[in-house]
Amino acid sequence: MTQRDDRPWDAWLRPDSVPDETSPVGGPRIRSVGELTRVVRDRLRGASELRDVWVEGEVGQVSVSAAGHAYLTLKDASAQLRCVIFRDERARIPFEPQTGLKVVVHGRIDVFEQQGAYQLYVDALQPAGYGDLALRLEALRAKLAAEGLFESARKRPLPDWPRTIGLATSETGAVLHDVVQVLRRRWPLVRVVFAPCLVQGDTAPATILGALRSLARWTDLGDGRAIDLLILARGGGSLEDLWPFNDERVVRAVAAFPRPVVVGVGHESDVTLADFAADVRAATPSVAAELAVPSRDDLSARLAALHRRSDALVAAAVGGRRRSLDTERRALDALRPAAVLAAERERLGLLLDRATDALTGRLARDQASLERLRARARVLVDIGVQDARAGISAAQASLAALSPFATLERGYAIVRRPDGSVVRAAASSGVGDALDVRLADGSLDVRVERVRDSTP
Amino acid sequence: MTDGLDAAPLTEAELAAMPFDAALAEYQAVVARLEAGGLPLELSIALYERGVALDGHCSRLLADAELRVQRLVEGSGGSAPTLIDLDPGDSA
Numbered sequence: 001m002t003q004r005d006d007r008p009w010d011a012w013l014r015p016d017s018v019p020d021e022t023s024p025v026g027g028p029r030i031r032s033v034g035e036l037t038r039v040v041r042d043r044l045r046g047a048s049e050l051r052d053v054w055v056e057g058e059v060g061q062v063s064v065s066a067a068g069h070a071y072l073t074l075k076d077a078s079a080q081l082r083c084v085i086f087r088d089e090r091a092r093i094p095f096e097p098q099t100g101l102k103v104v105v106h107g108r109i110d111v112f113e114q115q116g117a118y119q120l121y122v123d124a125l126q127p128a129g130y131g132d133l134a135l136r137l138e139a140l141r142a143k144l145a146a147e148g149l150f151e152s153a154r155k156r157p158l159p160d161w162p163r164t165i166g167l168a169t170s171e172t173g174a175v176l177h178d179v180v181q182v183l184r185r186r187w188p189l190v191r192v193v194f195a196p197c198l199v200q201g202d203t204a205p206a207t208i209l210g211a212l213r214s215l216a217r218w219t220d221l222g223d224g225r226a227i228d229l230l231i232l233a234r235g236g237g238s239l240e241d242l243w244p245f246n247d248e249r250v251v252r253a254v255a256a257f258p259r260p261v262v263v264g265v266g267h268e269s270d271v272t273l274a275d276f277a278a279d280v281r282a283a284t285p286s287v288a289a290e291l292a293v294p295s296r297d298d299l300s301a302r303l304a305a306l307h308r309r310s311d312a313l314v315a316a317a318v319g320g321r322r323r324s325l326d327t328e329r330r331a332l333d334a335l336r337p338a339a340v341l342a343a344e345r346e347r348l349g350l351l352l353d354r355a356t357d358a359l360t361g362r363l364a365r366d367q368a369s370l371e372r373l374r375a376r377a378r379v380l381v382d383i384g385v386q387d388a389r390a391g392i393s394a395a396q397a398s399l400a401a402l403s404p405f406a407t408l409e410r411g412y413a414i415v416r417r418p419d420g421s422v423v424r425a426a427a428s429s430g431v432g433d434a435l436d437v438r439l440a441d442g443s444l445d446v447r448v449e450r451v452r453d454s455t456p
Numbered sequence: 457m458t459d460g461l462d463a464a465p466l467t468e469a470e471l472a473a474m475p476f477d478a479a480l481a482e483y484q485a486v487v488a489r490l491e492a493g494g495l496p497l498e499l500s501i502a503l504y505e506r507g508v509a510l511d512g513h514c515s516r517l518l519a520d521a522e523l524r525v526q527r528l529v530e531g532s533g534g535s536a537p538t539l540i541d542l543d544p545g546d547s548a
Binding site for chain 2: 183192
């Protein structure tokens with residue numbers, strides 16, 4: 001305090017002595033610490049140049065809290081900056097800061113009110129010199145991931161039977177050829193709509209977006225010509241070469257494409273953000289084509305299996321019918337109507353004979369009751385005949401159940417010659433023969449037009 | 457019709473209009489129905505013949521298919537893009 005002042009040193013203690021310019025209504029405005037800190041905090045948060053900060057420096061002290069958050073200072077010759085890396089961010093960042101290392105970090109400046117400290121809240125960290133691209137990639141990845149763009153819940157299944165495939169890739173280079181070759185070998189039933197685009201350089205993202213936009217127009221045709229899925233492909237290259245596939249607009253366009261997207265960029269080890277946004281990520285362009293369509297060989301094998309199966313099923317069905325037909329024929333032979341009736345008649349005849357014999361014997365012994373017995377015998381004979389008739393009806397009923405007519409109900413027919421003999425072999429008839437086809441509910445008089453003998 | 461499955465013979469036109477996946481699905485349904493059994497003989501045979509026709513159709517599609525590649529050409533002055541067939545040699 002070097003300012004000169006004529007007033008007594010304690011003048012400010014006297015309420016009426018010094019007018020305060022900032023608080024004309026009386027006395028200075030006194031704030032709480034928290035209040036003031038929040039003012040500072042709001043100022044810092046409001047500063048756009050502090051929200052998206054890249055800073056390079058040397059790592060000073062590093063400590064990790066029990067909760068897993070890392071606290072470090074970043075310094076250079078003239079200043080120090082407190083930094084915080086929360087546990088979730090630390091888990092994502094593949095690189096662990098160590099004292100003495102030069103690093104580049106990305107994050108936002110905010111105030112930690114309890115300690116009255118402003119600090120950098122870090123969301124990306126790389127060793128200095130690692131490359132600006134890698135850092136930008138990581139920051140963009142973190143941002144899009146936070147939006148949920150890469151969530152597995154967003155992934156759409158690929159159609160089982162694509163009919164039209166959209167293909168966005170370079171018109172020059174091996175990728176177009178490779179993808180087409182795989183599709184031709186694997187599933188030539190598909191149609192490919194190819195939209196050329198650049199896949200490298202600063203103008204590539206705009207052309208990729210243009211290709212995707214054009215192909216998207218083909219997704220809502222209703223007549224089977226509509227694109228069922230999209231393949232976005234590019235050969236391998238450096239991080240810089242692949243950069244168009246890390247372009248935020250491209251990544252968003254992949255996620256927003258109206259049909260499922262397979263991205264096949266680079267070699268196995270190359271991963272771009274477009275890969276993350278794809279519904280299916282393929283290691284290479286050829287693999288993308290493989291994943292997009294079914295395999296002709298698999299389907300041929302499946303058809304062959306179905307064919308064998310239906311052959312076997314029908315052979316079994318026909319064989320089974322033939323066996324049951326034989327069985328029924330044998331049963332019918334045993335129950336031929338004539339045979340059954342003859343047997344029944346014979347049995348009844350014997351009964352009548354025995355009854356008559358018995359009566360006659362008694363008549364011989366008892367002449368006196370002749371007339372009475374004769375009358376009675378007649379009654380008994382009538383009863384016997386009635387019983388016999390009842391027996392025949394029962395036999396006929398059981399016969400009906402087993403008769404050929406019940407079989408006819410199930411769709412079989414009996415073919416007979418005019419003389420009543422059954423036609424059992426095609427070759428036994430000649431063209432022009434008149435035949436009788438007995439069906440369940442009647443019969444057809446037919447004439448042979450052609451004889452086709454299929455005896456092996 | 458039985459269980460919603462048509463057993464009538466397939467005409468050439470019907471087959472020609474059938475894409476592979478639809479024919480395969482129907483073929484599988486036919487075999488499944490045969491597998492379930494309990495069919496009158498005529499229906500078994502009708503279904504079998506239908507299956508054979510579908511099998512032939514699917515096999516022909518697989519054997520005869522030619523990959524068709526079309527290139528999208530942007531229309532000038534904001535008109536809709538059009539498609540031109542790429543000769544298979546172009547991309548080989």
